[in-house]
Amino acid sequence: MLLFTPGPTPVLESIRNAMSEPTLHHRTPEFEAIFARVRENLKKLLNLPEVLMLASSGSGAMEACVRTFTTNKVLVVNSGKFGQRFAKIAQAYDIPCTQIEHSWDTPVSVEEVLEAFRADSALDCLCMQVCESAGGLRHPIEQIAKELKALKPDVMIVADAITAMGVEPIDTTHIDALIGGSQKAFMLPPGLSIIALSQKAINMANERDVGFYFNLKTELKNQVKNTTAWTAPTTIIQGLDKYFELVEELGGIDRIYAQTRARALASNEAMRALGLKLYPKTPALAMSTIYDEANASNLRKILKNDFALNAAGGQDHLKTSIIRFNHMGLIPVYESAWVLNALELALQKAGLRTFDGTANAVFLHKYYELLQ
Ligand SMILES: *Cc1c(COP(=O)(O)O)cnc(C)c1O
Numbered sequence: 001m002l003l004f005t006p007g008p009t010p011v012l013e014s015i016r017n018a019m020s021e022p023t024l025h026h027r028t029p030e031f032e033a034i035f036a037r038v039r040e041n042l043k044k045l046l047n048l049p050e051v052l053m054l055a056s057s058g059s060g061a062m063e064a065c066v067r068t069f070t071t072n073k074v075l076v077v078n079s080g081k082f083g084q085r086f087a088k089i090a091q092a093y094d095i096p097c098t099q100i101e102h103s104w105d106t107p108v109s110v111e112e113v114l115e116a117f118r119a120d121s122a123l124d125c126l127c128m129q130v131c132e133s134a135g136g137l138r139h140p141i142e143q144i145a146k147e148l149k150a151l152k153p154d155v156m157i158v159a160d161a162i163t164a165m166g167v168e169p170i171d172t173t174h175i176d177a178l179i180g181g182s183q184k185a186f187m188l189p190p191g192l193s194i195i196a197l198s199q200k201a202i203n204m205a206n207e208r209d210v211g212f213y214f215n216l217k218t219e220l221k222n223q224v225k226n227t228t229a230w231t232a233p234t235t236i237i238q239g240l241d242k243y244f245e246l247v248e249e250l251g252g253i254d255r256i257y258a259q260t261r262a263r264a265l266a267s268n269e270a271m272r273a274l275g276l277k278l279y280p281k282t283p284a285l286a287m288s289t290i291y292d293e294a295n296a297s298n299l300r301k302i303l304k305n306d307f308a309l310n311a312a313g314g315q316d317h318l319k320t321s322i323i324r325f326n327h328m329g330l331i332p333v334y335e336s337a338w339v340l341n342a343l344e345l346a347l348q349k350a351g352l353r354t355f356d357g358t359a360n361a362v363f364l365h366k367y368y369e370l371l372q
Contacts, residue, residue, distance in 0.1 A: 001304075004339055005312040006133055006163060006287035006326040008183040008190060011239070015187060018242035019235045026234050032226040034241050039226065041244040045253060046165070046180075046196040047172050052219045054193045055233045058162045058181030061193035062127075063089050064214035065177045068205050069156040070095050070125040075116050077127070080104040080134025081315050082160060086127040096122065104135035104318060105291075107282045113144050117152055125156045130164035134315055136289035136324055137280035145174035156204065163286040165194070166253075167260055167328050176201040182236050184286070185260075185328040186243050192236040246330060256330065258371060261285050263336045264327040266366035270340050273362040274347060279322050286328050293321040299346050306349065307342035337363055 003010045011019075024031040035053075042051040054060055066074060066089045073096040076086040083099075090097035100108055100116060108128065117123050126148060130141050145157050158177045164170055165178070166185030172178055180186075180194035195216070197205065205216035218229045247253055264285040268278055271290055279291035292299070296313065297320040303309040314322040325339060337360055344359040 001308050001310050002335065002339070003310050004326050004335075005310055006136070006184070006324050006328060007181075009185070009187045009326055009329045011187055011189060012246070012330065014246060015239045015242045019189075019239045021238060024234050024238070026232045027227065031232070031234055031237075034238060035223075035228075035232070036226040038237055038240050038244065039223070041241075042194060042196065046170070046178055048175075048178060048196040049199055050197040050202050050220070050224075052195045052197065052216060052223055053228070053232070053237065054195070054214065054219065055191065055228075055230065056193050056214075057183075057190050058160070058179060058193050059085060059089075060214060061179045061181070061195050062086060062160060064211065064216055065158045065179060065195060066090055066095065066125075066127060067093055067210045067214070068208055068216050069158055069177060069201065071208075072124050073097065073120070073122040074125040074127055075100070075113070075120075075123050077108045077113070077129070077139065078102070079106060079108060079129075079137060079139070080132040082129050082132055082134060082162075086158075086160070098123070104132070105137065105280050107132075107137050107139045107280075108144070110140060110143050110147055114147060114151055117148060117155065124154065125158065127158045128160070130159050130161040130170060131167075131284035131286045133163045133286065133324075135280050135318065135322070136284055136287045138282045138284035140282075141175075142171045149174045156201065163284065163328065166256070167284075167286045168257055169254075172196070172198075176204075182240065186240060187329040188236050188239045188243065192233050192240070250330060259333070260327055260331075262367045262370035263331065263333065264288065265370060266363045267325065267327065267336060267340060269366045270359045270363040271343070273358050274344055275353060279318075286326070288325045288327065290323050290325075291321060292323075295350060295352060296321050296323050298350055299323060299343075302346040302349050303342055307346065309339060309342050311339075333367060336367075 165180035182188035182192035183190040312324040340359040347353040
């Protein structure tokens with residue numbers, strides 16, 4: 001079965017092999033050397049002065065950030081399941097919270113965020129996604145961060161980049177906390193989350209000293225010394241070390257970004273050429289999401305049963321009306337081409353369109369045009 005869901009992503013054989021080495025004790029110079037190398041690689045990738053690794057899925061890092069970086073009240077951008085999660089975290093800790101809610105195909109605008117902060121002086125933290133994976137949309141977070149800091153320099157900006165890290169370059173100049181997870185573009189098993197921090201965020205984490213297991217002050221104190229407060233997920237960190245090695249072997253991260261972008265844009269164009277409707281108004285590069293309320297569920301079944309392809313459906317009200325195809329990670333282009341061909345064949349099987357090879361013709365033409 002070809003796993004093509006936007007998280008979890010498949011774990012490559014060379015990364016699996018790296019993780020099958022005998023278990024290292026986490027308080028040893030051997031592990032600390034790996035930890036140090038991974039820390040440096042993450043800081044370089046994310047362009048922020050500090051980074052923390054936590055033993056949790058991405059939501060653990062989201063929880064730590066909401067609690068640490070909201071002093072009075074948080075504004076949450078909710079254009080889907082993951083934005084909604086920030087609000088649920090705030091509610092669970094009785095942290096005052098307002099939301100800007102949109103339908104799952106619609107990104108927030110810069111003006112809406114600025115207006116919310118102008119209207120409510122209690123707001124001191126913004127939590128939002130870079131890519132909202134529920135519908136596969138990209139928010140204009142870089143512009144929002146820039147203009148919000150110009151309006152209110154003390155506001156903390158928390159960005160969930162779980163489906164953007166390793167997918168595309170993110171301008172972190174005005175971002176205070178950038179969240180990642182192991183099971184998306186890093187192609188690792190779930191269980192490791194990442195938080196990159198600005199200097200302002202480092203200071204605030206140390207001042208506020210919030211929580212116990214997810215206490216960022218405790219983690220900072222340890223991780224600057226290349227160790228962790230609690231037992232580290234050593235195996236996944238060994239895998240992440242291997243990921244960075246692979247990226248170098250494949251020509252560096254900028255090349256991976258260019259290939260990911262080309263796969264995503266060429267896939268979108270091929271899907272449109274098949275007559276399919278893309279769901280989000282501003283598609284992110286992490287995934288392609290098609291909307292077909294009547295047929296999505298059946299198409300996904302055909303992909304799975306006849307073509308051994310596992311693509312993702314939707315969540316909640318979109319459960320049976322969208323299909324999401326992954327572009328995150330070190331995916332060979334021939335796999336994406338194969339997926340689009342399978343999709344075109346599935347449309348024929350479902351009686352919706354006659355197969356004529358359009359998907360691959362458009363995809364390959366566009367892909368190589370974009371990479372030139
Ligand atoms: C996958 C994902 C998460 C993390 O969810 P976990 O299940 O806790 O790992 C958070 N935000 C976004 C945008 C995601 O795609």
